[in-house]
Structure formats: C-alpha cells, structure tokens
Amino acid sequence: MTREIPARLSPRDPPTRACCNRTPSREMLRALEQFNRGEYWAQHETLEEIWRAEPDPTIRNFYKGILQIGVGFYHLRKGNYNGVIKVLGRGINYLMPYAPRCYGVEVQRLIDEASAVYWRVRAKGKLTPQDCASALPHVHWRAQTD
Amino acid sequence: MAYVIAEPCIDVKDLSCVAVCPVDCIHCGPDDRMLYINPDECIDCGACVPECPVSAIYPADEMPEQWREYIEINAAYFRTANVTT
Numbered sequence: 278m279t280r281e282i283p284a285r286l287s288p289r290d291p292p293t294r295a296c297c298n299r300t301p302s303r304e305m306l307r308a309l310e311q312f313n314r315g316e317y318w319a320q321h322e323t324l325e326e327i328w329r330a331e332p333d334p335t336i337r338n339f340y341k342g343i344l345q346i347g348v349g350f351y352h353l354r355k356g357n358y359n360g361v362i363k364v365l366g367r368g369i370n371y372l373m374p375y376a377p378r379c380y381g382v383e384v385q386r387l388i389d390e391a392s393a394v395y396w397r398v399r400a401k402g403k404l405t406p407q408d409c410a411s412a413l414p415h416v417h418w419r420a421q422t423d
Numbered sequence: 424m425a426y427v428i429a430e431p432c433i434d435v436k437d438l439s440c441v442a443v444c445p446v447d448c449i450h451c452g453p454d455d456r457m458l459y460i461n462p463d464e465c466i467d468c469g470a471c472v473p474e475c476p477v478s479a480i481y482p483a484d485e486m487p488e489q490w491r492e493y494i495e496i497n498a499a500y501f502r503t504a505n506v507t508t
Binding site for chain 1: 441442443445446447448461463464466468470
C-alpha cells in the first residue's frame with residue numbers, strides 16, 4: 278500500500294489506462310535512457326516535447342508524471358528541497374493511475390522507489406550527497422507482450 | 424534563476440502559460456489578480472514565455488527595471504498563499 282502524498286494535480290487531462298498497451302516511441306525510450314543516466318534536465322526536455330505533441334489526453338499525465346519525478350531529482354541534486362517536495366510529489370501522484378505497468382514501464386516500481394526518496398526528504402528536510410547517489414531510482418521497462 | 428510573472432498579468436490571468444508548463448509551477452488562487460510562478464518548482468525551461476499574450480513573463484535576471492519588485496512578489500506569494508493553481 279503506497280502512503281498518500283499530499284500533492285494537488287492539474288485537472289486538465291483525464292488519467293486512464295486506456296492507452297497503456299501502446300509501445301513506447303523511440304523518443305520516449307530516449308527520454309527514459311536520459312532519466313536513467315541522471316540527465317534530468319535532458320529527460321525533461323525530451324518528455325516535454327512528447328507531452329506537448331501528444332493528442333491523446335488520457336496518456337499525457339503518464340509523460341508528465343515521469344517528467345516531474347525526474348525534475349524532482351534535478352531539484353534534489355541542487356539541494357532545492359522545497360522543489361523536491363512539490364514536484365516529485367506531484368509526479369508520483371500523476372503516475373498512480375498508470376500502475377502497475379504502462380507503455381512497458383514498471384510504473385508501480387518507480388512510484389515505490391521515488392516515494393521512498395520523497396519521504397526521506399520529508400523526514401530529514403534534506404538528503405546528503407551519499408543519500409542522493411544511492412537513492413535515486415531508475416525507470417525500468419520492457420517490451421509489451423500482452 | 425526562475426522565471427517571474429510581472430505586472431502585465433494583473434487582471435488578465437490568461438492561463439495559456441499554465442497549460443504549457445510541464446512542472447505545474449504556475450499558480451493562482453480564485454481571488455488573486457495575477458498568476459505566480461513558484462521559484463522552487465520552476466525548472467527555467469521558458470515554455471511559458473511565448474504563450475503569454477501580454478508579455479508578462481521574464482527570467483528573473485532579465486526582468487525590466489520597473490517590474491523588478493515582482494521577483495520578490497512571486498516568491499513571497501508562496502510563503503503565504505494556499506495555492507490552488
């Protein structure tokens with residue numbers, strides 16, 4: 278059971294799993310690879326382009342969720358803990374409707390691992406560089422088979 | 424250095440900027456006369472700038488002199504407001 282994070286989301290797009298069986302585009306995979314290399318600014322740029330170009334409103338919050346989790350880590354690296362709480366928390370909540378898997382991404386795993394970072398920051402008010410090095414999760418995905 | 428919303432937004436609140444912000448950092452309450460950017464949340468991408476119909480958004484370090492007070496006005500808003508977007 279994931280502990281509830283108090284973060285208010287934009288009501289603009291409906292979150293549903295209707296599109297979750299689609300295959301990630303080449304650009305989407307590039308964004309995930311950037312995320313996993315810790316290139317959080319770059320993943321934000323790539324996912325922002327995908328998010329803005331996406332005509333299907335049911336999947337836009339999926340992109341935004343991953344994007345905002347990455348931006349949360351970007352703020353974390355800069356020691357901007359208020360930014361971490363706000364943006365990481367929202368990103369996690371945007372992803373909730375897409376769990377456990379969507380687009381081949383292991384969404385629940387990302388939610389759980391990102392939530393662990395969120396709650397550590399909430400509890401301690403900050404993280405040490407050693408915490409940052411060990412705590413930041415990756416996005417795991419695999420090709421859709423169903 | 425975050426982006427900041429200045430005086431031209433007052434009583435306009437067009438919201439085009441809100442729709443394109445990938446991190447949802449532009450907020451306002453129902454009784455507010457303008458929109459505000461949370462400097463802690465903004466990632467400095469500038470996506471909001473070309474959307475503003477009244478050219479109210481600037482990087483903080485490029486804010487026109489007559490509106491420089493809005494850097495603190497934006498920041499102060501988030502120290503006191505119960506924001507709803």
